[in-house]
Amino acid sequence: MDFSATPEQESIRDAVRALCARFPDAYWREQDRTSAYPDEFVRALTDAGWLAALIPVEYGGAGLGITEASLILEEINASGGNAASAHAQMYTMGTLLRHGSDAQKKSVLPRLAKGELRLQAFGVTEPEAGSDTTRIKTFARRNGDRYVVNGKKIFISRTLQSDLMLLLARTTPYEDVKDKAEGLSVFLVDLKAAVAAGTIKIRPIETMLNHHTTELFIDGLDLRPSDLVGTEGQGFRHIIDSWNAERILIASESLGDGRWFVERASRYASERVVFGRPIGANQGVQFPIALAHAHLVAARLVRDKAAWLFDADRPCGPEANMAKMLASQAAWAAGNAAMDTFGGYAFAKEFDVERKFRETRLFLTAPVNNNLVLAYIAEHVLGLPKSY
Numbered sequence: 032m033d034f035s036a037t038p039e040q041e042s043i044r045d046a047v048r049a050l051c052a053r054f055p056d057a058y059w060r061e062q063d064r065t066s067a068y069p070d071e072f073v074r075a076l077t078d079a080g081w082l083a084a085l086i087p088v089e090y091g092g093a094g095l096g097i098t099e100a101s102l103i104l105e106e107i108n109a110s111g112g113n114a115a116s117a118h119a120q121m122y123t124m125g126t127l128l129r130h131g132s133d134a135q136k137k138s139v140l141p142r143l144a145k146g147e148l149r150l151q152a153f154g155v156t157e158p159e160a161g162s163d164t165t166r167i168k169t170f171a172r173r174n175g176d177r178y179v180v181n182g183k184k185i186f187i188s189r190t191l192q193s194d195l196m197l198l199l200a201r202t203t204p205y206e207d208v209k210d211k212a213e214g215l216s217v218f219l220v221d222l223k224a225a226v227a228a229g230t231i232k233i234r235p236i237e238t239m240l241n242h243h244t245t246e247l248f249i250d251g252l253d254l255r256p257s258d259l260v261g262t263e264g265q266g267f268r269h270i271i272d273s274w275n276a277e278r279i280l281i282a283s284e285s286l287g288d289g290r291w292f293v294e295r296a297s298r299y300a301s302e303r304v305v306f307g308r309p310i311g312a313n314q315g316v317q318f319p320i321a322l323a324h325a326h327l328v329a330a331r332l333v334r335d336k337a338a339w340l341f342d343a344d345r346p347c348g349p350e351a352n353m354a355k356m357l358a359s360q361a362a363w364a365a366g367n368a369a370m371d372t373f374g375g376y377a378f379a380k381e382f383d384v385e386r387k388f389r390e391t392r393l394f395l396t397a398p399v400n401n402n403l404v405l406a407y408i409a410e411h412v413l414g415l416p417k418s419y
């Protein structure tokens with residue numbers, strides 16, 4: 032078993048690190064303070080080709096796998112940045128590449144690769160359904176050669192910064208299907224056109240972190256059958272490819288956050304002298320940092336395996352979910368260790384610990400909360416009785 036990274040993977044890490052060095056702590060602190068979208072950073076990432084990492088070469092992308100995409104996002108967060116500003120352009124590929132039509136790929140992928148379009152919005156969650164996705168109510172009604180969509184979505188991020196959105200809607204009512212995962216469909220929506228036509232209205236939601244999330248009101252959205260991604264009624268299964276990609280990528284962002292916390296806490300604990308010695312000489316300070324590091328290393332192995340399975344087009348649901356849960360927990364423990372290590376200074380914005388702490392907290396809850404990961408493992412992997 033060879034655990035070493037390939038030279039190509041090492042060079043990806045180095046190149047992303049070099050790009051991120053142009054966007055230091057002060058840049059991210061200012062974006063956070065002003066709740067601004069880090070447009071300059073996302074543009075730099077696009078121009079360098081990193082946001083087209085997963086797009087096949089014939090469409091102008093780099094043709095890399097989730098393994099490499101994971102390294103890109105991990106390095107961004109390890110540098111002190113926040114890859115959430117751009118990650119959806121990667122996980123939406125899970126569904127689009129595997130289930131999109133040739134015509135959809137030809138019309139969209141080259142323009143995404145060039146940065147002429149952004150596909151940063153993924154519209155699944157609804158106010159009433161919450162984590163119970165099969166209960167979503169947004170409905171796409173077939174009307175001759177059109178679909179007319181009505182409904183509501185909540186916490187749909189980057190809709191104001193995207194040209195396109197992947198949208199999950201019901202095409203058969205919940206009550207009319209025996210298998211509740213049937214009767215859902217995925218659509219590729221021209222978001223800008225819908226907003227201009229008034230068929231999608233966007234309401235920003237203020238959150239505890241700088242994350243551009245919104246509520247959507249969909250009223251008479253007009254779609255064509257050519258906007259359908261994959262097979263009508265099979266959307267839940269198609270979207271799982273994006274969910275698995277998303278969980279692996281979020282695990283990677285968590286790992287990056289965790290590395291940042293451990294690195295900053297270790298440095299501060301070695302330099303800060305109280306009672307005549309570095310605080311890091313006290314085991315009460317050093318053990319939580321060391322423990323967080325050990326958990327991050329373990330979570331990374333699960334992330335790497337999940338990514339390897341995904342890239343081999345093999346089932347990866349358990350590994351992708353476990354990677355997300357373990358990495359988000361490890362990052363959270365690392366964040367708490369950093370908060371304790373920095374003492375009062377952890378609360379001062381200029382040290383960035385409190386900002387990263389707010390950012391990494393999200394991953395315990397979204398894109399899937401860790402309770403539901405445990406329920407998935409218990410019920411789908413271990414065969415325990417169903418709770419949902």
Ligand SMILES: Cc1cc2nc3c(=O)[nH]c(=O)nc-3n(C[C@H](O)[C@H](O)[C@H](O)COP(=O)(O)OP(=O)(O)OC[C@H]3O[C@@H](n4cnc5c(N)ncnc54)[C@H](O)[C@@H]3O)c2cc1C
Pocket residue numbers: 152153154155156160161162163185186187188189238242244393396397398399400402403406418419
């Ligand atoms: C900043 C942010 C950005 C987001 N971006 C997007 C996006 O771009 N696109 C998108 O589609 N969604 C997005 N989401 C939504 C996110 O995926 C959901 O918030 C998340 O899946 C949890 O759903 P919920 O908030 O409805 O919680 P609920 O389903 O209401 O659950 C609330 C809590 O109850 C517990 N719970 C619920 N059911 C069970 C159960 N069966 N067993 C045990 N515990 C349970 C869980 O602990 C959970 O945390 C975003 C959310 C946030 C906060």
